[in-house]
Amino acid sequence: MTRSTAGLTIATARVVAAAGIRGRPSGAGEDPRGRGIGGRLRARAARRQVQSVALLARTPGFVRLRDEIVALADPRPHERVLDVGAGSGLLALAVASGVSEVIAVDRSPAMCRHLAERAAALALDNVTVVEADAACLPLPDDSIDLALSNYCLHHLDDAGKRQALRELARVLRPGGRVVIGDMMFRLGLASSRDRRVLASFARAMLRRGPAGIGRLLKNALKLLLAPSEHPAGADWWRRALGEAGFTNVGARELEHEAGLVWGRRAG
Numbered sequence: 001m002t003r004s005t006a007g008l009t010i011a012t013a014r015v016v017a018a019a020g021i022r023g024r025p026s027g028a029g030e031d032p033r034g035r036g037i038g039g040r041l042r043a044r045a046a047r048r049q050v051q052s053v054a055l056l057a058r059t060p061g062f063v064r065l066r067d068e069i070v071a072l073a074d075p076r077p078h079e080r081v082l083d084v085g086a087g088s089g090l091l092a093l094a095v096a097s098g099v100s101e102v103i104a105v106d107r108s109p110a111m112c113r114h115l116a117e118r119a120a121a122l123a124l125d126n127v128t129v130v131e132a133d134a135a136c137l138p139l140p141d142d143s144i145d146l147a148l149s150n151y152c153l154h155h156l157d158d159a160g161k162r163q164a165l166r167e168l169a170r171v172l173r174p175g176g177r178v179v180i181g182d183m184m185f186r187l188g189l190a191s192s193r194d195r196r197v198l199a200s201f202a203r204a205m206l207r208r209g210p211a212g213i214g215r216l217l218k219n220a221l222k223l224l225l226a227p228s229e230h231p232a233g234a235d236w237w238r239r240a241l242g243e244a245g246f247t248n249v250g251a252r253e254l255e256h257e258a259g260l261v262w263g264r265r266a267g
């Protein structure tokens with residue numbers, strides 16, 4: 001662990017206790033180098049995930065999506081903001097300097113360490129990185145003003161997404177806002193948008209030649225055997241937010257695969 005990470009971990013632990021957060025502060029309890037063959041393989045997979053999430057966050061599409069989410073959310077200086085599935089900090093680091101505090105939650109320890117290091121390098125001492133699952137947030141009720149999330153919740157199946165939305169409703173104060181950006185289509189051919197998104201993905205892969213065809217086949221196989229992505233359409237999101245206790249719910253599909261959904265906690 002680097003000096004700065006250690007410093008941040010200590011600082012983070014203090015903030016975690018002060019804020020009443022029960023989760024594990026980033027960097028705690030895991031050897032990033034991995035022990036034994038299994039440990040080393042897991043550590044390598046975790047490093048790869050960090051690299052690919054960080055790369056994705058620098059693509060023009062993600063930067064545009066971040067800007068749309070932040071514009072819709074309109075964070076205020078006094079607000080305590082939660083970023084769920086924060087990854088390399090696309091949203092958390094973008095809003096940190098303009099708000100009172102950011103709690104950045106991610107279930108991947110390696111991702112959390114990476115984000116904590118980035119926040120330290122930017123001298124953002126109001127960012128607390130917490131290793132936790134979106135479906136079980138270690139935060140007190142009514143403790144958050146604004147909840148954000150980008151491209152995280154499609155990793156949960158529909159029941160998991162609903163549970164994560166209930167958690168967001170629980171931790172948001174009455175009147176608190178949520179803005180979520182994510183893939184917004186169904187993996188099927190039922191609607192014209194679903195067909196368009198899947199066809200455009202297939203065309204983009206085919207244009208890449210053999211590597212793209214390989215990825216297309218790998219994705220198709222993964223989908224059949226062990227699906228790890230469960231995107232939902234805008235109508236599903238609207239309904240699910242309403243059921244979780246949000247009002248003023250709205251959703252917007254963007255031109256590409258992504259979309260935005262937002263709401264306000266009733267109360």
Ligand SMILES: C[S@@+](CC[C@H](N)C(=O)[O-])C[C@H]1O[C@@H](n2cnc3c(N)ncnc32)[C@H](O)[C@@H]1O
Pocket residue numbers: 053056057062084085086087088089090091105106107108111132133134135149150151152155156
């Ligand atoms: C595609 S990345 C997006 C990261 C970041 N929000 C961004 O826009 O760049 C998805 C992130 O969500 C995290 N994640 C996936 N499932 C999660 C869950 N159930 N709870 C918390 N984090 C999760 C992953 O570890 C990963 O860092």
